[in-house]
Amino acid sequence: MTSPFPGLELLATAVLVLDDRLHVTYANPAAETLLSHGRKHLLGSALGRMLPGNDRFIARLAQAVADDTGFNENELALEIAGQPAMVHCVAVPVEEGDARLLIELRELDQQIRIAREAKFLEQQQANRELVRNLAHEIKNPLGGIRGAAQLLERELPEPELREFTQVIVKETDRLQSLMNRMLTPHRLPRIELLNVHEVMERVRTLLLAEYPGGLCVRRDYDPSLPDLPGDRESLLQAVLNVARNAAQALDGRGEMTLRTRIARQVTIAKTRYRHAVSLEVEDNGPGVPDELAGNIFFPLVSGRDGGTGLGLSLAQNYVHQHHGLIEFETAPGRTCFTILLPVRSPEQAGLARHSTGKATP
Ligand SMILES: Nc1ncnc2c1ncn2[C@@H]1O[C@H](COP(=O)(O)OP(=O)(O)OP(=O)(O)O)[C@@H](O)[C@H]1O
Ligand SMILES: [Mg+2]
Numbered sequence: 001m002t003s004p005f006p007g008l009e010l011l012a013t014a015v016l017v018l019d020d021r022l023h024v025t026y027a028n029p030a031a032e033t034l035l036s037h038g039r040k041h042l043l044g045s046a047l048g049r050m051l052p053g054n055d056r057f058i059a060r061l062a063q064a065v066a067d068d069t070g071f072n073e074n075e076l077a078l079e080i081a082g083q084p085a086m087v088h089c090v091a092v093p094v095e096e097g098d099a100r101l102l103i104e105l106r107e108l109d110q111q112i113r114i115a116r117e118a119k120f121l122e123q124q125q126a127n128r129e130l131v132r133n134l135a136h137e138i139k140n141p142l143g144g145i146r147g148a149a150q151l152l153e154r155e156l157p158e159p160e161l162r163e164f165t166q167v168i169v170k171e172t173d174r175l176q177s178l179m180n181r182m183l184t185p186h187r188l189p190r191i192e193l194l195n196v197h198e199v200m201e202r203v204r205t206l207l208l209a210e211y212p213g214g215l216c217v218r219r220d221y222d223p224s225l226p227d228l229p230g231d232r233e234s235l236l237q238a239v240l241n242v243a244r245n246a247a248q249a250l251d252g253r254g255e256m257t258l259r260t261r262i263a264r265q266v267t268i269a270k271t272r273y274r275h276a277v278s279l280e281v282e283d284n285g286p287g288v289p290d291e292l293a294g295n296i297f298f299p300l301v302s303g304r305d306g307g308t309g310l311g312l313s314l315a316q317n318y319v320h321q322h323h324g325l326i327e328f329e330t331a332p333g334r335t336c337f338t339i340l341l342p343v344r345s346p347e348q349a350g351l352a353r354h355s356t357g358k359a360t361p
Contacts, residue, residue, distance in 0.1 A: 012272065014105040019098040020065055022047045022058065026099070033274055034105060034265060036081040053079040061091060065100050068093050075108065081264065107265055117268055120316075120325055123297050127313055131182050131299050139179050146172040181310055182299055189231035189321060191349055196228060196235075196277055196341075197221055200258045203239045207247050207256075214253030221260045225277055228341055229349035234318035235341075241311035242281050242326065242337045248304060249285035249335065257282040266340060268325050273342035276324070282336040293330060315339075 005026060008015045014031035016024055027035075027042040035042065035050055042050055048058045057078060064071055070092040078085050086108040094102045149168035156162055204217050246256050259280040266276040288296060288303070295301045297316045302309030316326050324341040 016042075016047065016103050016105070017094065017099045018047060018061065018065070018101045018103065020100045022061055022065065022101075024050065025097075031105070034080060034107070036264070051078065051080065057089075061101060061103070064091050064093065070101075078105075083264070117325055120297070120327070121269065124316065124320060127298055127316070131313075134299075135179050135183050138175060142172050142176050142179070146176075178308060178310075181308070181314070189234065191229050191231055193227045194230045194232055194235065196225060196260060196279060197223075199232070199236050199239055200260060200279065202236055203243050204258060206240060207243055210244075211247050211252040215247055215250065216255045218255065218257040219259075220257055222262060225260055225262060226343060228277055228322075229344065230322050230341070231318075234321060238315040238318040238326075238339060239279060239281070241315040242339065245311060246281050246283035246285065246335070246337070248307075249287075250283055251285075255284045263340060266342060268323060268340060268342055271323070271342070273344075275343040277341045277343060279339040279341070280336055281339075282334065284333055285335060287332045287335050288328070288330040296328075297326070 005015070005017070005028070008026075008028045011028055012030055014034040015026075015028045016031050017026035019025050023044055023046055024042045025044075027039055029039075032039050032042065037045075037050055047061065048055075051058070057076065060071070070090070072091075073089045076087050076089045078087055080087075088106045088108055090104040092102045092104075094100065146169055149165045149172070153162050153165040153169075156165065200219070200221070204219065207215065207217060243256065243258070250256065257280070259278075259282065261278045261280070263276045263278045264274065266273050268276070292301060292303045296303075297312050298309075299313040300309040301313075312326070319326050319339055319341070322341050323344065324339060326337060326339050328335065328337040330336075
């Protein structure tokens with residue numbers, strides 16, 4: 001069947017056309033995705049059945065049809081597929097065949113996320129540039145400095161002066177290992193199907209071992225999450241870096257929650273995904289200091305004594321390799337870091353399905 005509204009098929013905004021009884025006469029693909037119902041299911045169905053729990057909104061639409069008027073609501077709280085959603089809604093009266101009302105629904109969370117994500121992409125780019133330049137400038141002379149200090153050491157007339165050349169050697173070694181940490185190792189990712197709860201549990205065990213006593217790590221998991229194709233080591237490292245920061249912010253005494261959820265309609269790096277897995281690390285610590293908040297994903301930005309400021313920059317890189325994104329919200333008493341990982345098929349993630357080993361006739 002060809003669409004009566006071909007132009008609407010390509011829109012990222014959900015568009016539905018309703019008849020006088022508020023039955024759906026048209027739904028574009030974005031509306032199918034938003035409502036989590038296929039077009040076959042939507043067409044001819046009462047919108048109230050497709051959007052249960054939104055009686056006031058449905059009554060408002062009925063009123064608009066009865067009065068032959070439209071409306072425009074900026075922040076409308078709806079329940080969509082069992083979850084609360086903030087949408088921008090425009091309803092316009094139409095008169096075409098059975099069609100009486102055209103409604104356009106745009107998720108606000110999605111807009112906010114797209115804007116934030118664009119900022120993160122810029123940051124990522126700046127991160128990589130900075131790391132490359134710094135590593136280049138610092139790594140090159142290190143070998144020379146270390147070699148020269150060792151040569152000098154051999155020539156020193158008094159053995160007690162070696163203490164100073166030893167300092168040079170030790171400090172160049174420390175810088176070298178810092179540079180090595182900054183340059184994400186170039187090993188090829190090993191993509192396999194992962195259970196994200198196993199990763200979360202591993203992080204929990206490690207943290208409880210690092211902070212025995214005062215740290216309480218709660219779990220709030222959604223058991224229905226799908227397995228994800230990914231690289232176990234780098235995902236583990238990403239979650240661990242984020243969670244370790246939370247434990248450090250709590251000074252080992254306080255409450256942390258590891259949460260997993262499914263997020264709908266997520267746009268990351270200009271790609272729209274129906275679903276993403278969200279891994280959250282929440283703590284009740286003092287929050288990210290205001291002066292750092294805009295920069296914590298940059299390398300070498302740290303608010304902690306003895307911190308190298310690489311943890312989050314590396315975590316963001318690892319998550320980026322999974323086409324995902326880390327974002328955070330912070331206030332004194334509640335800081336939440338969210339790792340969003342889009343749900344991609346094993347094929348999209350470069351994981352070939354296992355062959356059965358049998359030849360197909
Ligand atoms: N949950 C949190 N609560 C408060 N501040 C945080 C939290 N997570 C991160 N931060 C702040 O962000 C800074 C940067 O974190 P990042 O992990 O990149 O570096 P680091 O922890 O200082 O050093 P590294 O992880 O390399 O040892 C931290 O120093 C801290 O000030
Ligand atoms: Mg850290």
